[in-house]
Amino acid sequence: MAKLLYVPNPLLRQKADKIQSVGTNEIEVAKKMMQIMLKAPGVGLAANQIGILKQIVTIFFVNQETKKETQYTLFNPNIISYSQEKIVMEEGCLSIPEQFAEIERPQNIIVEYLDENNKLIKKEVSGVESRILQHEIDHLSGKLFIDYLSSLKRNIMLKKVQKYLKNKNNE
Numbered sequence: 001m002a003k004l005l006y007v008p009n010p011l012l013r014q015k016a017d018k019i020q021s022v023g024t025n026e027i028e029v030a031k032k033m034m035q036i037m038l039k040a041p042g043v044g045l046a047a048n049q050i051g052i053l054k055q056i057v058t059i060f061f062v063n064q065e066t067k068k069e070t071q072y073t074l075f076n077p078n079i080i081s082y083s084q085e086k087i088v089m090e091e092g093c094l095s096i097p098e099q100f101a102e103i104e105r106p107q108n109i110i111v112e113y114l115d116e117n118n119k120l121i122k123k124e125v126s127g128v129e130s131r132i133l134q135h136e137i138d139h140l141s142g143k144l145f146i147d148y149l150s151s152l153k154r155n156i157m158l159k160k161v162q163k164y165l166k167n168k169n170n171e
């Protein structure tokens with residue numbers, strides 16, 4: 001049974017492999033990821049986070065103003081361009097429970113990916129969606145949001161996670 005991995009699990013630091021083509025196996029993984037992400041709950045998940053080294057990302061968020069829900073899966077996502085403008089937003093990660101930090105990233109991106117029908121999609125995203133995708137696509141190359149922080153801050157967070165997990169396991 002697939003479940004969420006937490007730092008410092010080494011699988012979170014590995015690169016996920018490109019998918020040849022999206023088949024029943026990949027769709028099955030994506031379904032499982034959606035379940036785990038929605039249950040957590042989280043706004044995004046990369047396959048590395050459940051120990052599967054395939055380039056799959058799931059995303060779910062609700063627009064605060066319009067209440068519109070956005071939910072989809074990206075296979076082999078690739079960011080092909082970044083805006084000059086950068087923006088600071090608070091980030092957290094299901095693999096780094098209870099920790100949050102302000103991170104600066106490009107505001108808009110153009111992302112390319114395969115959908116579940118192997119159709120190549122190219123779209124420009126901004127706001128929260130852009131932020132979630134940049135964070136999740138980082139996961140696929142073994143990168144975590146804490147890598148953007150100083151090593152001092154990063155180590156404090158990692159220690160706090162160990163403490164949190166220890167307490168959780170003792171409950």
Ligand SMILES: [Zn+2]
Nearest residue numbers: 092093094095
């Ligand atoms: Zn994450």
